[in-house]
Amino acid sequence: MRELLSNRTFLRLLVGRLVTNAGDSIYYVAALWLVHDLTQSTFYTGVASFLVMVPGLLSFAVGPLVDDVEVRWALVVTQAVQGLLVLTIPAAAWFDALTVELVLVVIPLASLVNLMTYPAQSAALPRAVGRENLSSANAVFNTAHEGVNMAFNAVGGVLVGLAAIGAVGAFLVDAATFGVAILLFAGLALPERRGDPDGDGADADDANPGGEVTAAPDGGDTERAGADSESLRERTRRYVGDFRDGVDYLRGTAFVPVLLPQIFISFATGMMLAILPAFAELRGSAGLYGVLLSALAAGALVGSVLSARLDRVPYGYFMLGGTALTGLAWIGAGLATWTPVIVAFFALAIVYSGGNSVLFDTLVQTVVPEQKLGRVTSAMSTLGQVATPFGSLLGGAAAAVVGPVPIVLFVGGANFVGTLYFLISGSLRSLPSVANVEYGDERIEEFRSP
Numbered sequence: 001m002r003e004l005l006s007n008r009t010f011l012r013l014l015v016g017r018l019v020t021n022a023g024d025s026i027y028y029v030a031a032l033w034l035v036h037d038l039t040q041s042t043f044y045t046g047v048a049s050f051l052v053m054v055p056g057l058l059s060f061a062v063g064p065l066v067d068d069v070e071v072r073w074a075l076v077v078t079q080a081v082q083g084l085l086v087l088t089i090p091a092a093a094w095f096d097a098l099t100v101e102l103v104l105v106v107i108p109l110a111s112l113v114n115l116m117t118y119p120a121q122s123a124a125l126p127r128a129v130g131r132e133n134l135s136s137a138n139a140v141f142n143t144a145h146e147g148v149n150m151a152f153n154a155v156g157g158v159l160v161g162l163a164a165i166g167a168v169g170a171f172l173v174d175a176a177t178f179g180v181a182i183l184l185f186a187g188l189a190l191p192e193r194r195g196d197p198d199g200d201g202a203d204a205d206d207a208n209p210g211g212e213v214t215a216a217p218d219g220g221d222t223e224r225a226g227a228d229s230e231s232l233r234e235r236t237r238r239y240v241g242d243f244r245d246g247v248d249y250l251r252g253t254a255f256v257p258v259l260l261p262q263i264f265i266s267f268a269t270g271m272m273l274a275i276l277p278a279f280a281e282l283r284g285s286a287g288l289y290g291v292l293l294s295a296l297a298a299g300a301l302v303g304s305v306l307s308a309r310l311d312r313v314p315y316g317y318f319m320l321g322g323t324a325l326t327g328l329a330w331i332g333a334g335l336a337t338w339t340p341v342i343v344a345f346f347a348l349a350i351v352y353s354g355g356n357s358v359l360f361d362t363l364v365q366t367v368v369p370e371q372k373l374g375r376v377t378s379a380m381s382t383l384g385q386v387a388t389p390f391g392s393l394l395g396g397a398a399a400a401v402v403g404p405v406p407i408v409l410f411v412g413g414a415n416f417v418g419t420l421y422f423l424i425s426g427s428l429r430s431l432p433s434v435a436n437v438e439y440g441d442e443r444i445e446e447f448r449s450p
Contacts, residue, residue, distance in 0.1 A: 028153075042396045042399035047393065086110060307359050308358075326350075395407050
Protein backbone atom coordinates (compact mmCIF):
# COMPACT_ATOMS: atom_id res chain seq x y z
CA MET A 1 0.00 0.00 0.00
CA ARG A 2 2.85 2.37 0.80
CA GLU A 3 4.23 1.83 -2.68
CA LEU A 4 0.87 2.74 -4.20
CA LEU A 5 0.60 5.92 -2.17
CA SER A 6 4.02 7.02 -3.40
CA ASN A 7 3.03 6.35 -7.03
CA ARG A 8 2.01 9.72 -8.50
CA THR A 9 0.46 8.19 -11.59
CA PHE A 10 -1.72 5.92 -9.49
CA LEU A 11 -2.71 8.81 -7.21
CA ARG A 12 -3.67 10.91 -10.24
CA LEU A 13 -5.78 8.03 -11.56
CA LEU A 14 -7.34 7.48 -8.13
CA VAL A 15 -8.25 11.13 -7.63
CA GLY A 16 -9.60 11.20 -11.18
CA ARG A 17 -11.69 8.16 -10.33
CA LEU A 18 -13.03 9.85 -7.20
CA VAL A 19 -13.91 13.01 -9.12
CA THR A 20 -15.68 11.14 -11.92
CA ASN A 21 -17.56 9.01 -9.36
CA ALA A 22 -18.65 12.15 -7.54
CA GLY A 23 -19.79 13.77 -10.78
CA ASP A 24 -21.71 10.68 -11.85
CA SER A 25 -23.51 10.49 -8.50
CA ILE A 26 -24.53 14.16 -8.64
CA TYR A 27 -25.56 13.75 -12.29
CA TYR A 28 -27.82 10.76 -11.61
CA VAL A 29 -29.56 12.45 -8.68
CA ALA A 30 -29.96 15.74 -10.55
CA ALA A 31 -31.16 14.15 -13.80
CA LEU A 32 -33.98 12.10 -12.31
CA TRP A 33 -35.02 14.84 -9.91
CA LEU A 34 -35.07 17.44 -12.71
CA VAL A 35 -37.33 15.22 -14.82
CA HIS A 36 -39.57 14.70 -11.80
CA ASP A 37 -39.57 18.44 -11.07
CA LEU A 38 -40.42 19.37 -14.67
CA THR A 39 -43.21 16.83 -15.10
CA GLN A 40 -44.38 15.62 -11.67
CA SER A 41 -44.84 12.32 -13.49
CA THR A 42 -43.44 8.92 -12.57
CA PHE A 43 -43.93 7.91 -16.20
CA TYR A 44 -41.29 10.40 -17.28
CA THR A 45 -38.92 9.51 -14.44
CA GLY A 46 -39.29 5.89 -15.54
CA VAL A 47 -38.34 6.86 -19.08
CA ALA A 48 -35.40 8.90 -17.74
CA SER A 49 -34.17 6.01 -15.58
CA PHE A 50 -34.47 3.69 -18.57
CA LEU A 51 -32.45 6.08 -20.73
CA VAL A 52 -29.74 6.41 -18.06
CA MET A 53 -29.29 2.64 -17.78
CA VAL A 54 -30.01 1.19 -21.22
CA PRO A 55 -26.70 2.34 -22.80
CA GLY A 56 -25.00 0.07 -20.25
CA LEU A 57 -26.27 -2.92 -22.21
CA LEU A 58 -23.74 -1.97 -24.88
CA SER A 59 -20.83 -2.15 -22.44
CA PHE A 60 -19.61 -5.44 -23.93
CA ALA A 61 -18.86 -3.56 -27.17
CA VAL A 62 -16.67 -0.97 -25.44
CA GLY A 63 -13.74 -3.38 -25.13
CA PRO A 64 -12.65 -3.12 -28.78
CA LEU A 65 -12.81 0.68 -28.61
CA VAL A 66 -10.71 0.84 -25.45
CA ASP A 67 -8.18 -1.49 -27.06
CA ASP A 68 -7.84 0.80 -30.09
CA VAL A 69 -7.38 4.22 -28.48
CA GLU A 70 -4.75 5.90 -26.36
CA VAL A 71 -6.07 5.75 -22.81
CA ARG A 72 -5.12 9.24 -21.65
CA TRP A 73 -6.84 11.00 -24.52
CA ALA A 74 -9.83 8.69 -24.32
CA LEU A 75 -10.31 9.87 -20.74
CA VAL A 76 -9.83 13.53 -21.61
CA VAL A 77 -12.18 13.44 -24.60
CA THR A 78 -14.96 11.54 -22.82
CA GLN A 79 -14.84 13.97 -19.88
CA ALA A 80 -14.92 16.96 -22.22
CA VAL A 81 -17.87 15.65 -24.23
CA GLN A 82 -19.81 14.77 -21.11
CA GLY A 83 -19.11 18.19 -19.63
CA LEU A 84 -20.43 19.92 -22.73
CA LEU A 85 -23.56 17.74 -22.77
CA VAL A 86 -24.26 18.46 -19.10
CA LEU A 87 -23.79 22.22 -19.65
CA THR A 88 -26.62 22.26 -22.20
CA ILE A 89 -29.09 21.87 -19.30
CA PRO A 90 -28.15 25.05 -17.35
CA ALA A 91 -27.63 26.90 -20.67
CA ALA A 92 -31.18 26.02 -21.74
CA ALA A 93 -32.48 27.10 -18.32
CA TRP A 94 -30.63 30.42 -18.65
CA PHE A 95 -32.40 31.12 -21.96
CA ASP A 96 -35.72 29.87 -20.57
CA ALA A 97 -35.73 27.01 -23.07
CA LEU A 98 -35.43 24.05 -20.70
CA THR A 99 -37.83 21.22 -21.52
CA VAL A 100 -38.12 17.62 -20.41
CA GLU A 101 -37.56 16.57 -24.02
CA LEU A 102 -34.11 18.18 -23.99
CA VAL A 103 -33.22 16.44 -20.72
CA LEU A 104 -34.35 13.09 -22.13
CA VAL A 105 -32.06 13.61 -25.13
CA VAL A 106 -29.02 14.61 -23.06
CA ILE A 107 -29.37 11.74 -20.56
CA PRO A 108 -28.72 8.78 -22.90
CA LEU A 109 -26.01 10.64 -24.83
CA ALA A 110 -24.09 11.39 -21.63
CA SER A 111 -24.53 7.80 -20.44
CA LEU A 112 -23.36 6.47 -23.80
CA VAL A 113 -20.16 8.56 -23.71
CA ASN A 114 -19.59 7.53 -20.09
CA LEU A 115 -19.41 3.86 -21.09
CA MET A 116 -15.77 4.30 -22.00
CA THR A 117 -14.70 6.21 -18.88
CA TYR A 118 -14.41 3.38 -16.35
CA PRO A 119 -13.02 0.72 -18.73
CA ALA A 120 -10.38 3.24 -19.84
CA GLN A 121 -9.45 3.94 -16.22
CA SER A 122 -9.21 0.22 -15.54
CA ALA A 123 -7.12 -0.28 -18.67
CA ALA A 124 -4.67 2.35 -17.43
CA LEU A 125 -4.32 0.79 -13.99
CA PRO A 126 -1.96 -2.13 -14.82
CA ARG A 127 0.38 0.26 -16.62
CA ALA A 128 0.32 2.66 -13.68
CA VAL A 129 1.01 0.20 -10.84
CA GLY A 130 2.50 -2.97 -12.35
CA ARG A 131 1.30 -6.52 -11.94
CA GLU A 132 2.57 -6.98 -8.41
CA ASN A 133 0.37 -4.17 -7.03
CA LEU A 134 -2.66 -4.66 -9.26
CA SER A 135 -4.81 -6.52 -6.70
CA SER A 136 -4.30 -3.84 -4.05
CA ALA A 137 -4.90 -1.07 -6.57
CA ASN A 138 -8.19 -2.64 -7.68
CA ALA A 139 -9.28 -3.01 -4.05
CA VAL A 140 -8.58 0.69 -3.41
CA PHE A 141 -10.47 1.67 -6.58
CA ASN A 142 -13.52 -0.43 -5.67
CA THR A 143 -13.65 0.75 -2.05
CA ALA A 144 -13.28 4.37 -3.15
CA HIS A 145 -16.05 3.87 -5.70
CA GLU A 146 -18.60 2.68 -3.12
CA GLY A 147 -17.57 5.32 -0.57
CA VAL A 148 -17.84 8.20 -3.02
CA ASN A 149 -21.19 6.96 -4.32
CA MET A 150 -22.49 6.85 -0.77
CA ALA A 151 -21.30 10.37 0.05
CA PHE A 152 -22.15 12.16 -3.19
CA ASN A 153 -25.58 10.63 -3.62
CA ALA A 154 -26.39 12.52 -0.42
CA VAL A 155 -24.58 15.63 -1.67
CA GLY A 156 -26.60 15.49 -4.89
CA GLY A 157 -29.79 15.28 -2.88
CA VAL A 158 -28.77 18.27 -0.76
CA LEU A 159 -27.89 20.31 -3.86
CA VAL A 160 -31.17 19.68 -5.66
CA GLY A 161 -33.05 20.37 -2.43
CA LEU A 162 -31.51 23.82 -1.95
CA ALA A 163 -33.68 26.56 -3.43
CA ALA A 164 -30.58 28.57 -4.37
CA ILE A 165 -29.09 25.69 -6.38
CA GLY A 166 -31.71 23.15 -7.40
CA ALA A 167 -31.32 20.45 -10.03
CA VAL A 168 -30.11 22.92 -12.69
CA GLY A 169 -27.42 24.26 -10.35
CA ALA A 170 -26.40 20.69 -9.55
CA PHE A 171 -25.69 20.21 -13.27
CA LEU A 172 -23.27 23.17 -13.07
CA VAL A 173 -21.50 21.51 -10.14
CA ASP A 174 -21.39 18.29 -12.15
CA ALA A 175 -19.87 20.12 -15.13
CA ALA A 176 -17.16 21.48 -12.84
CA THR A 177 -16.19 17.92 -11.85
CA PHE A 178 -15.60 17.12 -15.52
CA GLY A 179 -13.25 20.11 -15.74
CA VAL A 180 -11.24 18.87 -12.77
CA ALA A 181 -11.13 15.35 -14.22
CA ILE A 182 -9.82 16.69 -17.55
CA LEU A 183 -6.93 18.43 -15.78
CA LEU A 184 -6.08 15.26 -13.86
CA PHE A 185 -6.24 12.88 -16.82
CA ALA A 186 -4.44 15.22 -19.21
CA GLY A 187 -1.39 15.05 -16.95
CA LEU A 188 -1.23 11.26 -16.87
CA ALA A 189 2.19 9.89 -17.76
CA LEU A 190 1.59 6.19 -18.42
CA PRO A 191 4.38 3.78 -19.37
CA GLU A 192 4.18 2.48 -22.91
CA ARG A 193 2.21 -0.70 -23.40
CA ARG A 194 4.38 -3.75 -23.76
CA GLY A 195 4.85 -4.65 -27.38
CA ASP A 196 3.69 -1.16 -28.41
CA PRO A 197 6.70 1.10 -28.96
CA ASP A 198 4.53 4.00 -30.09
CA GLY A 199 2.59 3.99 -26.85
CA ASP A 200 -0.80 4.19 -28.54
CA GLY A 201 -1.52 0.66 -29.70
CA ALA A 202 -3.24 -2.13 -27.86
CA ASP A 203 -1.79 -4.74 -25.62
CA ALA A 204 -4.32 -7.23 -24.41
CA ASP A 205 -2.49 -7.75 -21.14
CA ASP A 206 -2.93 -4.09 -20.23
CA ALA A 207 -6.13 -3.13 -21.98
CA ASN A 208 -8.60 -5.52 -20.47
CA PRO A 209 -11.69 -3.32 -20.25
CA GLY A 210 -12.86 -4.96 -17.06
CA GLY A 211 -9.68 -4.07 -15.23
CA GLU A 212 -9.00 -7.72 -14.39
CA VAL A 213 -6.18 -9.91 -15.59
CA THR A 214 -7.69 -12.76 -17.57
CA ALA A 215 -6.29 -15.41 -19.82
CA ALA A 216 -6.64 -15.61 -23.57
CA PRO A 217 -9.74 -17.41 -24.88
CA ASP A 218 -7.72 -20.49 -25.80
CA GLY A 219 -5.78 -20.54 -22.56
CA GLY A 220 -2.62 -19.14 -24.10
CA ASP A 221 -1.15 -15.82 -25.18
CA THR A 222 -0.64 -16.40 -28.88
CA GLU A 223 -4.10 -15.40 -30.04
CA ARG A 224 -4.21 -12.33 -27.80
CA ALA A 225 -0.76 -11.27 -28.86
CA GLY A 226 -2.05 -10.89 -32.39
CA ALA A 227 -4.99 -8.75 -31.31
CA ASP A 228 -3.12 -5.53 -32.08
CA SER A 229 -3.38 -6.25 -35.80
CA GLU A 230 -7.15 -6.87 -35.71
CA SER A 231 -9.49 -4.29 -37.15
CA LEU A 232 -12.22 -2.83 -34.95
CA ARG A 233 -14.79 -4.88 -36.85
CA GLU A 234 -12.83 -8.11 -36.33
CA ARG A 235 -12.33 -7.38 -32.67
CA THR A 236 -16.01 -6.62 -32.16
CA ARG A 237 -16.87 -9.89 -33.91
CA ARG A 238 -14.49 -11.70 -31.57
CA TYR A 239 -16.13 -10.07 -28.54
CA VAL A 240 -19.58 -11.17 -29.73
CA GLY A 241 -18.22 -14.68 -30.27
CA ASP A 242 -16.76 -14.69 -26.76
CA PHE A 243 -20.14 -13.61 -25.38
CA ARG A 244 -21.85 -16.52 -27.16
CA ASP A 245 -19.22 -18.93 -25.85
CA GLY A 246 -19.90 -17.65 -22.34
CA VAL A 247 -23.63 -18.27 -22.73
CA ASP A 248 -22.94 -21.75 -24.10
CA TYR A 249 -20.82 -22.58 -21.05
CA LEU A 250 -23.55 -21.42 -18.66
CA ARG A 251 -26.13 -23.84 -20.05
CA GLY A 252 -26.66 -26.75 -17.70
CA THR A 253 -24.68 -25.25 -14.83
CA ALA A 254 -25.97 -24.03 -11.47
CA PHE A 255 -25.32 -20.46 -12.53
CA VAL A 256 -28.44 -20.35 -14.73
CA PRO A 257 -31.05 -21.22 -12.06
CA VAL A 258 -29.22 -18.91 -9.63
CA LEU A 259 -29.32 -16.06 -12.15
CA LEU A 260 -33.02 -16.41 -13.02
CA PRO A 261 -34.44 -15.01 -9.75
CA GLN A 262 -31.69 -12.38 -9.71
CA ILE A 263 -32.83 -11.15 -13.13
CA PHE A 264 -36.44 -10.99 -11.92
CA ILE A 265 -35.42 -9.14 -8.75
CA SER A 266 -33.27 -6.75 -10.83
CA PHE A 267 -36.34 -6.00 -12.94
CA ALA A 268 -38.32 -5.15 -9.80
CA THR A 269 -35.46 -3.05 -8.43
CA GLY A 270 -35.43 -1.10 -11.69
CA MET A 271 -39.10 -0.32 -11.06
CA MET A 272 -38.20 1.06 -7.63
CA LEU A 273 -35.37 3.26 -8.97
CA ALA A 274 -37.78 4.88 -11.43
CA ILE A 275 -40.25 5.96 -8.75
CA LEU A 276 -37.69 6.89 -6.09
CA PRO A 277 -37.96 10.70 -6.64
CA ALA A 278 -41.75 10.54 -6.24
CA PHE A 279 -41.46 8.25 -3.21
CA ALA A 280 -38.90 10.59 -1.60
CA GLU A 281 -41.13 13.61 -2.18
CA LEU A 282 -44.10 11.73 -0.73
CA ARG A 283 -42.13 10.86 2.41
CA GLY A 284 -39.98 13.99 2.67
CA SER A 285 -38.13 16.06 0.05
CA ALA A 286 -35.45 16.15 -2.63
CA GLY A 287 -32.89 15.85 0.15
CA LEU A 288 -34.40 12.52 1.19
CA TYR A 289 -33.99 11.28 -2.39
CA GLY A 290 -30.22 11.65 -2.16
CA VAL A 291 -30.16 10.16 1.34
CA LEU A 292 -32.05 7.08 0.15
CA LEU A 293 -29.59 6.58 -2.69
CA SER A 294 -26.76 6.94 -0.16
CA ALA A 295 -28.45 4.36 2.05
CA LEU A 296 -28.46 1.93 -0.88
CA ALA A 297 -24.73 2.53 -1.46
CA ALA A 298 -24.03 2.14 2.27
CA GLY A 299 -25.95 -1.12 2.41
CA ALA A 300 -24.04 -2.49 -0.58
CA LEU A 301 -20.77 -1.53 1.09
CA VAL A 302 -21.75 -3.26 4.34
CA GLY A 303 -22.75 -6.36 2.41
CA SER A 304 -19.42 -6.43 0.60
CA VAL A 305 -17.55 -6.23 3.90
CA LEU A 306 -19.69 -8.91 5.55
CA SER A 307 -19.22 -11.29 2.62
CA ALA A 308 -15.80 -12.27 3.93
CA ARG A 309 -17.51 -13.69 7.04
CA LEU A 310 -20.26 -15.44 5.10
CA ASP A 311 -18.25 -17.50 2.63
CA ARG A 312 -18.64 -20.62 4.80
CA VAL A 313 -22.43 -20.40 4.93
CA PRO A 314 -24.00 -22.90 2.46
CA TYR A 315 -24.65 -20.76 -0.58
CA GLY A 316 -28.17 -22.14 -1.14
CA TYR A 317 -29.25 -21.15 2.37
CA PHE A 318 -27.47 -17.81 2.03
CA MET A 319 -29.64 -16.99 -1.01
CA LEU A 320 -32.77 -18.27 0.74
CA GLY A 321 -32.22 -16.15 3.85
CA GLY A 322 -30.91 -13.16 1.91
CA THR A 323 -33.92 -12.80 -0.38
CA ALA A 324 -36.29 -13.23 2.59
CA LEU A 325 -34.49 -10.50 4.57
CA THR A 326 -34.48 -8.22 1.52
CA GLY A 327 -38.21 -8.76 0.96
CA LEU A 328 -38.98 -7.86 4.58
CA ALA A 329 -36.81 -4.74 4.33
CA TRP A 330 -38.56 -3.47 1.19
CA ILE A 331 -41.99 -4.10 2.73
CA GLY A 332 -40.87 -2.18 5.80
CA ALA A 333 -39.53 0.69 3.66
CA GLY A 334 -42.83 0.94 1.82
CA LEU A 335 -44.97 0.94 4.95
CA ALA A 336 -42.80 3.13 7.21
CA THR A 337 -43.47 6.87 7.47
CA TRP A 338 -40.71 7.99 9.85
CA THR A 339 -37.66 9.09 7.85
CA PRO A 340 -34.89 7.39 9.92
CA VAL A 341 -36.74 4.07 9.73
CA ILE A 342 -37.23 4.40 5.97
CA VAL A 343 -33.52 5.10 5.49
CA ALA A 344 -32.57 2.14 7.69
CA PHE A 345 -34.84 -0.21 5.74
CA PHE A 346 -33.39 1.02 2.42
CA ALA A 347 -29.87 0.27 3.63
CA LEU A 348 -30.90 -3.15 4.97
CA ALA A 349 -32.66 -3.97 1.69
CA ILE A 350 -29.43 -3.89 -0.29
CA VAL A 351 -27.04 -5.62 2.16
CA TYR A 352 -27.74 -9.08 0.72
CA SER A 353 -27.21 -7.82 -2.83
CA GLY A 354 -23.83 -6.31 -1.90
CA GLY A 355 -22.69 -9.50 -0.19
CA ASN A 356 -24.06 -11.79 -2.88
CA SER A 357 -22.26 -9.83 -5.58
CA VAL A 358 -18.91 -10.63 -3.95
CA LEU A 359 -19.72 -14.27 -3.13
CA PHE A 360 -21.21 -15.01 -6.55
CA ASP A 361 -18.20 -13.48 -8.30
CA THR A 362 -15.91 -15.59 -6.10
CA LEU A 363 -17.94 -18.70 -6.90
CA VAL A 364 -17.63 -18.04 -10.63
CA GLN A 365 -13.91 -17.25 -10.42
CA THR A 366 -13.32 -20.48 -8.48
CA VAL A 367 -15.34 -22.88 -10.61
CA VAL A 368 -15.04 -21.60 -14.18
CA PRO A 369 -11.89 -22.63 -16.07
CA GLU A 370 -9.51 -19.68 -16.31
CA GLN A 371 -9.48 -19.69 -20.10
CA LYS A 372 -13.28 -19.21 -20.11
CA LEU A 373 -13.54 -16.80 -17.20
CA GLY A 374 -13.56 -13.54 -19.15
CA ARG A 375 -16.31 -14.54 -21.54
CA VAL A 376 -18.44 -16.21 -18.85
CA THR A 377 -18.34 -13.20 -16.51
CA SER A 378 -19.12 -10.89 -19.43
CA ALA A 379 -22.14 -12.99 -20.40
CA MET A 380 -23.45 -13.13 -16.82
CA SER A 381 -22.93 -9.41 -16.30
CA THR A 382 -24.93 -8.61 -19.43
CA LEU A 383 -27.72 -11.06 -18.54
CA GLY A 384 -27.88 -9.72 -14.99
CA GLN A 385 -28.22 -6.09 -16.12
CA VAL A 386 -30.58 -6.49 -19.05
CA ALA A 387 -33.82 -6.44 -17.05
CA THR A 388 -33.18 -3.39 -14.85
CA PRO A 389 -33.77 -0.56 -17.38
CA PHE A 390 -36.94 -2.22 -18.65
CA GLY A 391 -38.12 -2.53 -15.06
CA SER A 392 -37.66 1.24 -14.73
CA LEU A 393 -39.74 1.83 -17.83
CA LEU A 394 -42.61 -0.32 -16.53
CA GLY A 395 -42.28 0.94 -12.96
CA GLY A 396 -42.69 4.56 -13.96
CA ALA A 397 -45.79 3.77 -16.02
CA ALA A 398 -47.31 1.61 -13.27
CA ALA A 399 -46.68 4.19 -10.56
CA ALA A 400 -48.50 6.80 -12.64
CA VAL A 401 -51.61 4.67 -12.02
CA VAL A 402 -51.12 3.20 -8.53
CA GLY A 403 -48.60 5.58 -6.93
CA PRO A 404 -45.02 4.97 -5.73
CA VAL A 405 -45.68 3.06 -2.49
CA PRO A 406 -47.21 -0.05 -4.13
CA ILE A 407 -44.13 -0.28 -6.36
CA VAL A 408 -41.83 -0.41 -3.31
CA LEU A 409 -44.08 -3.10 -1.81
CA PHE A 410 -43.96 -5.00 -5.12
CA VAL A 411 -40.14 -5.07 -4.90
CA GLY A 412 -40.51 -6.74 -1.52
CA GLY A 413 -42.94 -9.24 -3.02
CA ALA A 414 -40.52 -9.98 -5.88
CA ASN A 415 -37.86 -10.92 -3.35
CA PHE A 416 -40.32 -13.23 -1.57
CA VAL A 417 -40.93 -14.92 -4.93
CA GLY A 418 -37.16 -15.49 -5.05
CA THR A 419 -37.30 -16.91 -1.53
CA LEU A 420 -40.06 -19.32 -2.54
CA TYR A 421 -38.06 -20.31 -5.63
CA PHE A 422 -35.06 -21.26 -3.50
CA LEU A 423 -37.28 -22.89 -0.88
CA ILE A 424 -38.89 -25.37 -3.27
CA SER A 425 -35.66 -26.21 -5.09
CA GLY A 426 -33.76 -28.83 -3.14
CA SER A 427 -30.93 -28.71 -5.68
CA LEU A 428 -30.38 -24.99 -5.11
CA ARG A 429 -30.66 -25.27 -1.34
CA SER A 430 -27.95 -27.95 -1.38
CA LEU A 431 -25.38 -25.71 -3.08
CA PRO A 432 -22.18 -25.72 -0.98
CA SER A 433 -20.57 -22.73 0.69
CA VAL A 434 -18.32 -20.62 -1.50
CA ALA A 435 -15.34 -21.51 0.69
CA ASN A 436 -15.90 -25.22 -0.02
CA VAL A 437 -16.13 -25.15 -3.81
CA GLU A 438 -13.17 -26.11 -5.92
CA TYR A 439 -11.91 -25.44 -9.41
CA GLY A 440 -14.17 -27.20 -11.91
CA ASP A 441 -16.50 -28.26 -9.08
CA GLU A 442 -18.95 -30.81 -10.56
CA ARG A 443 -21.61 -29.78 -8.03
CA ILE A 444 -21.81 -26.52 -9.98
CA GLU A 445 -20.72 -27.45 -13.51
CA GLU A 446 -22.82 -30.60 -13.80
CA PHE A 447 -25.89 -28.99 -12.26
CA ARG A 448 -29.22 -29.40 -14.05
CA SER A 449 -32.12 -27.01 -13.54
CA PRO A 450 -34.78 -28.38 -11.17
